Each structure stands twice: as structure tokens, then as C-alpha cells.
Amino acid sequence: MALTPAQQGFFFPAEWHPHAATWLSWPHTEASWSKERQELMFPAYLEFIRTIAEGEEVCINAHNEYIIQGAKMRLLMAGVDLANIKLLAHPVNDSWCRDHGPAFLINPDLGQRLIVNWGYNAWGAKYPPYDRDDLIPIEIAHYRKLPYVNAGIVMEGGSVEFNGNGTVLTSKACLLNENRNPHLSQEQIEQYLCDYYGVKQVLWVEEGIVGDDTDGHIDDTVRWVNEDTVVAACEPDPKDPNYRFLHDIHVDLKEMRLLNGKQLNVVELPMPDPVIIDGQRLPASYANFYICNAAVIVPTFRCDKDQEAIDILERCFPDRKVVGIDSTEIIWGLGSFHCLSQQEPTLDTTAGNVSTGGI
Template sequence: MSLTSSSETSLIPAREGFFFPAEWHPHVATWLSWPHTEASWTNERQELMFPAYIDFIKAISDSEQVCINAHNDIVIQAAKLRLLAAGVNMDRITLLPHPTNDSWCRDHGPAFLINPTNKQRMIVNWGYNAWGGKYPPYDRDDLIPVEIAHYRGLDYVTPGIIMEGGSVEFNGAGTVLTSRACLLNQNRNSQLTQAQIEQYLCDFYGVQQVLWVEEGIVGDDTDGHIDDTVRFVNEDTVLAAYESNQNDDNYPFLQEIHQELKQMRLLNGKQLTIVELPMPDPVVSDGLRLPASYANFLITNKSVIVPTFRCHKDQPALDIIGQCFPGRQVIGIDSTDIVWGLGSFHCLSQQEPSV
């Protein structure tokens, strides 16, 4: 496989020794897609969310490169002005003229695979349909993985099915966690059975085990992405969102997830260690419950960037996450205006691992 040019391959990545590493694996960079339309935030809301978005970029850039898909030259110049005004180190920023429809790079961005044996990488070009066709157009977002493959000079493989980065969570040791509510939804891959989807996950993510929970949280328009509910912090430990208020709409869903997690066994037979992560108080805007969750954090080379919600549970949540990531700085950034777009820091980003 060439490291200097990019082409489509028909190889099955797992058979060649490629796999998707855990998020704590060292990064070359983190990828974002710069907000430029009213797809997720109205103009007024977009102005409100930009300070937190810039803080997010600044926090990532403290320990790694930030590569940003920027729709066109006008967007690139606008982004530069905002970043420079905030004092961001522009040596750590790469703005690329990659046209996009929306900003959720976790889901439309590339899945980078690594092969430690031959020191090579490749990209999986999953299909993207804006969470079941909810938010057209999404044609430009669907092209982003191939754009980045060409930019990086990496070969890519196209499985031909819909898959979103926020729907899968990896321990780096052969296991992926996901939800039936999302991956088995008829608006994604209605032609596939659960067993067939599991085979795609094994073949193209290089895992040997798929563990399923049932649901997601209230207000999540992705139909139940795992990155709002359960996150691996090491090979056998998960942070699991937990709701203590029995009257909260999320209570039964999160209780069910906890029961499912307790029944799971990893490839080595071990039970998961489950660390409870409180849910914030409900974040409601215009009568709509938003998908606010502390679990939607991003792990970078030196930090964990966590959404906060102007809530008394913010600091306890940061403390719990900090205990799970010794050696990394935990950075809380107010995500109240960002989550109005129905996602947060993990949804906005996709890490690029080193080999």
C-alpha cells in the first residue's frame, strides 16, 4: 500500500492486520469540520457557540495538530480571523478547502485504521446519510473520507454501507460497543441483519467482538449513539452515563444499559469494570430536551476535553473522568450553546492515530 499516493482498494482490512485503535492511542491530529451554514445552528446560535468551539480547538492544539475541513476560501479566511483573535497557535492548525454540509466530523469524517506490523495506515470510507436521511443535503459530507485519504496519501476501502463514528466505541483490544437503536435502525442499513452488520464491523474495523446495548438518551437525533452513554477508558473499564432521578426520562434507558453492561464479557472472559458518570440536569431549549451528556468527551494526546452544562454536577463529573485518565489533564468547556446543535465535542471531532 502506498504512503505517497491514494487509491481505492478492495482489501478486507482485518485480514491484512489493520484495526481501529482506541481513542487514547497517540494521535497525529484531530479532524474537525468548520461550522459555516445554518444546518445545525441558526446564525444567532452559531455566534453563541463559536467561543466554546474556539476554546475546544485551542485545547486540542495544545498537544496535537488540528486539521479542519473548511468549506471554501471564504470560510478559511473567516476561520483564520476567529482563531487568530483568540490567540490560537496557528502552527498547530491546518485549514483545508474541503466542502462540507455540516459540522459533525465524528460521523462524516474518515475512520483511520493502523497496522503496527508494517507501520501503515488506511481509511475506511463508510457511507453517510445524515442519521437516516434526517438532514439533507449530505452529499459533500459523504465525500470527506476520500478527500482526506487523498490529502494524506492513504489508500481507502469503501464497504458500501452506512456507518457513523459516534455509533461505535473501541477498547483497542478487539472489542467494539454499539447500540441496536442506531445500527439496526431501518433508516441506516435495512437490508442487513444484526449478524451481517457485526461481520462488517469485524472486517472493516478489525475487531473480533461486538457488544450491544439497546438504547441511547432522550433528545439524541442520531437514534442512540454510544458516545453519549458508554465510553471505554481502558481495555476493560467503561464510563457509563447514569441517571439517579427516577422521574427523569433517561432513567429507564440508562438503567437498562447498566444491566446490559453487567452481563457483558470481554474476549478474555473478563467482566467490564463500570464507573458511573452522572448525567447533567436536563438542558432544554424552546421546549426541546437536548442530548447533554458528560460522556461526549474527546481524548487528546495530553488531555480529556469534557462538555459542561452550567450545572452543579459539572465538577463531580470532571473529577470522575479525571480519576479514569491519570496523566491527562481534564478540561471542562461550557457546551450549553454547542449542544443546541444536538451534539458536543466528541461528535464534532475525529482523531487521526499514529502507527
């Protein structure tokens, strides 16, 4: 029987580990944004790309050559330097690369990288078709000339959060949902996480936030900022429907212990004011930030709490600038900057791979 990635010494590094690139999938259909909504969201999306490109390559899956040409025009008009941009003719169904993109693993001792090709079913077959998205990890493995392994179960990048030191955080509402892998028990899913992500410990919270159509992705509620510290979304208003979910998560986090027996440091991150468009409560959360080489990019929502969230994350990441970008139009598609992106780590373990922040 073939050795698992973990048995071969591969692991999924923390997001603050140095990146070779960030991967995106260019919006081109009305799957997440109508044509009118696309025009409203593109300014923030282009600013997101420009900020990432200041410190690393941005590789963009684009559905076809026609989409590539349109993307180049938009990028140039927005003042984005194309020197760090790679537009690739990889057909996609939707734009949420965190979930359909590849999971890059590294083995610094061997000087090797590996892609895990998890199955993808558009969050429980909610949004067909998703056949093209499901093939993206293999497309990228071929492009990068990297080996890949098929895990054989459904797994989304937004459902897991890594500290880079053997621990992954996830939610029962998502990973144990019968619309993902109904044939697997919690213990069996934990084994897959250990085998294919190279972790040794799985920590579980229960739920996600209101409006999240992914059934509770962790990247809207709890994020690592260093190996033993998380920021956790909090809602002080008992009348808000997120209050109970987030309160219970905080209780769970306080009871958790790391592999070394240490208690988690938990930093409270406010929730923005409710974002409601066309009568729908959207899953707006400051926790959906993205850590790239050049910055920590934080979604903002045109409310007074924006600056408070940025200030907290600046204290958590003293080694990076923290940039707020208005995500009010992007969140209409039910995701934000972390959902849109997937990092490709380098093999470098000598600099920048440990976040020293915290409060």
C-alpha cells in the first residue's frame, strides 16, 4: 500500500509561511454575481489582486482565452502591474479557489512539494455544475509539474485552518454534514485530515455564521495568527442570530489544548454590522482575511467596526502591513478574500514562516 503524504513527511504549512504564489479563479459566470453585481465587485477584486502582487506571483485560472483577454484589460485599466500576474486557460465553473483549488503540501527535508486533490462537490451539490472546478487541482499540478495524490473524499479549503505545527481547526457543521462524506464517521474524517494534511491533532467547533452557504466554514469564525493564538469572531448582542453560535465557539476554544498541552490564546475579533442586501443576511466577517507575503488583507463593510478589526489584526501581525479593502459588493456572492484565494507555499523555512504576533 502506498504511503500517505504524512508518512512521507509532507504537511500543509500555515498561511503565513512564505508564498510562491496565490491562486485565484477569475469571475466569469453569473454563478455567484450577476453581470450587474460583477461590475460592482470588480474594483475591490482588482485591488485585492494588486495588493497580493506586490509581494508574490498571482496565478489566475481563467475559463478560456476570451476571458483572459478581458481580464488583462480590466487589470491594466485598474493599474495592476502584469509582471507578477499569470493568466492561465484553466476552465472553471465559479470563483471560490479556496475550496476548489489545490492543497499544496511541503516536505522541506526532501526539498519537495505535493498537491492533494480532494474531491469537490460545490458545498454539498448546492450549485451545479462543478465538474470543471473539481479538476482544477490536477490542472495546476500539471502546470507546476508537481506530483499529486487523490484523497478520495470531499474537502474544501475554507473548512480547515492550520497553525503549521501539527494542529488543524475545523467545524462539525461542515465536515460532518451528510452532504459531504456521509459514509465516514468523525474519527475516519480525522484520519483523512492527519493522513493527507500531515497534521497530528484535529480541534472541532460546532457551527458557522448566519448566511454562510458552506454549512459553517471555519474561515468565517476562527483563524490562527500564530502557532498558539487564534482570533475568533464575537458578537456581543444577544439578539443577533450569530450570538449563540459564536459564544459557543468561544467556550469550546477556551477548553482546547494544543499538542504540547498549552491552552489556546484567544483574541476577540468583532463582527461587522449586519450586511443585508435584497433582504438577505450575508456572511460578512472580518475573520475572512487573507495572509499574503505583502500584507494581511482584511474585508471591510462600511461600518464603524472596520477600523477596530484592522487595529486588532495589526497587533496580531506586527511583521506585515494590514490592508482593509471594501468587501461589501464581494460578499454578495457569499464569500470574501480568503474564500477567493489559495496560497502556494515555498519550501523556504528560514524566513517569514512564523508569525510572531499576538496580543
